[in-house]
Amino acid sequence: MHALVPFAAERPKTRLATVLSPDERRSFADAMLSDVLSALEEAGFSPRLLATESTGRDVPETVDDRPLTEAVNAALVDHDPSPDRPLAVVAADLALATPAALSWLTADGDVVIAPGRGGGTNALAVRHPGFRVDYHGASYLDHLRRARDVGASVREVDSWRLATDVDEPSDLVEVLVHGEREARDWLVDAGFELETGDGRVDLTRTG
């Protein structure tokens, strides 16, 4: 299955600004993107970057500097998905994604949807030509509505690894505890450690 991976190349992960410098955010976002691309490939997907500017990576790439929703919808129109020609759309910051978790996207359904926290949508597989995305607000609910409006069947993917997009400092704890790839190594190399007192788990940075 083809898999589109939208990536904001120029100023990624602004909500990590309290713990990472702009250069570090770019480097960490690159590591997460590498993890998503390699997990997709291991799961048998053919990934294509949908980047706001050229990344120079050795992976098929479409450059589109429009906002996320418009750029993804243009790609959906261009791909014209059908049951024989599905298109997945997978967020670039799913640092916990494993090939097994991504494989759930290949399940039957005109629209297969992996929710993100806060009403978001972290991954989709689209097999219906009339489906469009809307990433503003509670996109999960909007995507259910859109699927219903065009008569597309929906399947929810119940995966915590796909539900965990990395946006905020507290999300880095998840990467340190459960990450298995480059993004976790990046954080360890940058000096991040878990601080586990008696209560909740916090993050510290040394060195």
Place this chain on the structure above:
Amino acid sequence: MHALVPFAAERPKTRLATVLSPDERRSFADAMLSDVLSALEEAGFSPRLLATESTGRDVPETVDDRPLTEAVNAALVDHDPSPDRPLAVVAADLALATPAALSWLTADGDVVIAPGRGGGTNALAVRHPGFRVDYHGASYLDHLRRARDVGASVREVDSWRLATDVDEPSDLVEVLVHGEREARDWLVDAGFELETGDGRVDLTRTG
């Protein structure tokens, strides 16, 4: 499979104090508990409450006012789990849990573990007599270590519905978007609504 559901009956959900009164927190925690118990029963489990004081519910109940870790470990010793006699331990605040998600706990493995956010552990199925819990700190990592120490095989359950325990006001958004049972109805009746501007989803309360 028997399923133990620990429940702090006297002062539940203190981290929701900014949005719910003490009486409301008790009532909302009751609704979540009802959801977990009914989902367990629909999935074929035999639930037993492990409550800090008697709840008066029509469900088998053990009263133990010791801290969570001690009370669960006493129940594990008492049950003496084995492959033929597994014991599940399921948090009472998994308001998104469905029978399908809970059924993953019946998969093979001496210790089947559903992680929670922040390095936590939201649900377990134990088939090994030597396994013990430790809910302090990064319990997920502690539980992996304990399983390794006693030679127990481990299986991770990748379920976002089981990973989502409801502790903080932002978690109520998940219940409103994805809940299907009493806890969602409780929030709606209490006047909570999603506020979806152009960006992230917030919570408002009316009436």
